[in-house]
Amino acid sequence: MPAPVLLIAVGNESRGDDALAPLLLRKLDARLDSVVRGGCCELLEEFQLQVENTMDIQGRELVLFIDAGMDTPAPFSFYRAAASATPTLFSHALAPEALLNLYQQIYHEASPPAFVLCIRGEQFELGAPLSAQAAGRMVAAQQFALELLNHTDAQVWEVMAEQMAKASERCDA
Numbered sequence: 001m002p003a004p005v006l007l008i009a010v011g012n013e014s015r016g017d018d019a020l021a022p023l024l025l026r027k028l029d030a031r032l033d034s035v036v037r038g039g040c041c042e043l044l045e046e047f048q049l050q051v052e053n054t055m056d057i058q059g060r061e062l063v064l065f066i067d068a069g070m071d072t073p074a075p076f077s078f079y080r081a082a083a084s085a086t087p088t089l090f091s092h093a094l095a096p097e098a099l100l101n102l103y104q105q106i107y108h109e110a111s112p113p114a115f116v117l118c119i120r121g122e123q124f125e126l127g128a129p130l131s132a133q134a135a136g137r138m139v140a141a142q143q144f145a146l147e148l149l150n151h152t153d154a155q156v157w158e159v160m161a162e163q164m165a166k167a168s169e170r171c172d173a
Contacts, residue, residue: 003042004061005152007145008053010046011068016128017121020068020138021045023130024119027142032149040152049094054103062154063114065096066145068121068134075137078144078164080157081114113154115161117145 009025011018022045029043044056049065057063065081083104084097094102100111119141122131148157 002059003040005041005064005149006044006057006060006062007041007064007066008044008046008049008056009066010049012047014126016123016125017068017131017134018124019130020119020121020134020141021066024066024138024141024145027138028145028149031142031146041149049096049099051094051099051102053094053099054106057099057103057112057114058107060112062152062157063112064145064148065114065116066141067096067116067118068124069118070121070124072118072120074120074133075140076117076119076144078115078117079161081116083111113157115157117141117148 007025007028009021011021013019013022025043025045032041046053069077081096081100083100084095096114096116100114103111119134119137121134123134148160151157151160
């Protein structure tokens with residue numbers, strides 16, 4: 001039986017700020033006690049999302065994709081991912097939305113509620129180190145992710161995503 005909550009960190013540590021998600025996942029792993037991690041959450045690192053990841057999300061109650069993005073609002077964005085057959089330009093083989101769409105096609109059922117935590121990165125060149133700006137944003141994302149994991153309920157996460165969207169709209173106005 002899989003843990004109800006799956007965190008999937010997507011990124012490549014040899015490409016500068018693309019390392020944000022795997023590094024954050026390891027920080028979360030160190031902060032989560034074994035009871036929470038073992039009974040509630042499973043943590044998974046991937047270089048890119050592939051069709052095989054549909055098997056990883058099967059049987060979950062909640063999925064959190066963690067990634068880095070160049071055009072992401074700083075310090076990070078958090079939103080509900082919806083299945084989409086529309087190709088998405090993404091730095092990985094599949095965007096979370098495309099993976100959810102494949103899940104529905106393969107299993108003939110709705111995908112589990114899924115959310116994206118995307119941390120703003122600055123440099124993604126091969127061999128580049130993690131930027132100082134991204135490292136600071138990872139700290140903020142870690143605090144936010146720990147708050148999410150204190151409330152592993154899709155409705156609570158939905159409210160948090162809506163609040164973040166409203167705050168972003170106020171900043172854009």
